[in-house]
Amino acid sequence: MHIFITAGEPSGDKLGAALMQGLRRRVPDVRFTGIGGERMIAEGLESLFPMDEISVMGITEILRQYGALKARIRETSEAVVAARPDALVTVDLPEFSLRVAKQVKAASDIRVVHYVAPTVWAWRPGRAAKMAAHVDQVLALLPFEPPYMEAAGMRCDFVGHPVVTEPQASPGEQAAFRARHRIGDAPMALVLPGSRRSEISRLGPVFREVAERVHAARPELQLVIPAATPVAPLVEELCADWPGNPLVLDPRSLGEEAAAEKRAAFGAADVALAASGTVALELAAAATPMVIGYDMGWLSRQIIGRLLLVDTVNLVNLVSETRTIPEFIGKDCRPEPIAEALLQVIDAPEAQSEAMALTMERLGRDGPHPGDRAAQAVLEGLGQD
Incomplete structure (x- = not known):
């Protein structure tokens, strides 16, 4: 199995690494390529380029770096299409991730999974319908998010929030x-x-x-x-x-x-x-x-x-x-x-x-690890549960 997975900031790197661990426990010979930071690389990711090159936030910063960001989006989507992975998993960072997903879907039928649902329950609900044109499945951190994604035509699995895995002081x-x-x-x-x-x-x-x-x-x-x-x-x-x-x-x-x-x-x-x-x-x-x-x-x-x-x-x-x-x-x-x-x-x-x-x-405290739940959801979406 080959999974192409991308993340662009430390929180996404952490989510991506946990998902990779969960997938490897279920599919020991799984292979990963994509974009990630130290945690994902430690799990065996072959990163196309340094993660921080796409970690931009805010309208002003995106506009200032638009040319470089656009080039990285194109480079990433072309790499996905050429690799023909079993699935593309994009982790958060919608400014980058959803543009890559759109280009990949325009050129292939590769399954696209987006990890971390956009806050359509809070504002701009039309984003869900736009996502559905090029995203097959969403992995949600919050238990009330799946109905919003499903109503737009995507499969959505609540996989738990990483905060429940953080150690607490005695x-x-x-x-x-x-x-x-x-x-x-x-x-x-x-x-x-x-x-x-x-x-x-x-x-x-x-x-x-x-x-x-x-x-x-x-x-x-x-x-x-x-x-x-x-x-x-x-x-x-x-x-x-x-x-x-x-x-x-x-x-x-x-x-x-x-x-x-x-x-x-x-x-x-x-x-x-x-x-x-x-x-x-x-x-x-x-x-x-x-x-x-x-x-x-x-x-x-x-x-x-x-x-x-x-x-x-x-x-x-x-x-x-x-x-x-x-x-x-x-x-x-x-x-x-x-x-x-x-x-x-x-x-x-x-x-x-x-x-x-x-x-x-x-949010999943005392339940299965969110990385394991996310891995199971990805495999079920691929029909390999």
Whole structure:
């Protein structure tokens, strides 16, 4: 069996590697070619070119690199058609993946599987119908996504979310974190302003005022700010004069211990203030109650606000079918209500426990590994189950 598989960013590389492992357990002599990073290459992928050459995000960056990206799309689709694999599996990165899929389908009848369903349940539902013209099967991370894909004419399998496979800090590791940073039994709040410069620059002033208000009400509260490597200097600069002497976890100085330190912080925290995104699922996996805030540029806010189909974008709220997680998006992302909500969660953290546990259960915790489920779905789609 020959599978051509592509990924263009670290999260996709991780999903792709797990799928490759699952396929090899079922088909030991399976062969992989395509595009991937370190994890997929370690699983035996022969990569056409470095993955980071197609890892672009945002309209401005895509336009700036459009010529190079277009050439890589053409090169990849031609390689797929020439190789005649049993299936093409594209992992996330729709700007690249779906253009490759379109060109492959125009020149062949190769089966196309796309891993990670687009958020058609949130906005632009017409994307599903456009995908169906050149995608045969979708592997979904969220349990409510298959009906949207199936209605457009594609097979769709819910395979579980990778967050359920992430290790969690033990009580001993959490206690050691508190002792190491001299937090002791004091209440502790995570502040997670995002992983991109634009997010941090926009949310920083709002989160700072929230910190000031909460510190005035609870001066004993210790703020801990885990920073992503690319934006660590910006985060340190941002919170240098915040009240309460916040602790910044800088992965550059932590080295190989960075991931364990972040896990311990997530587990040890009593509450978190976070930018909207998949970090909400990481917090739910650690059973850390949260308040979510997010804003965007004026134009994006106007466009997305008009297209949005749901009344919440928080995945814990959506998966658990509750509205337990306080969420302040767009024009509602203001310090006063966010600080008030954070104080309320500190006083009654157990209110979110059931929704977080239900979310993890519905995403596949304690079930088969998502990589195995994805592999089984691909093989079933090929009629080799």
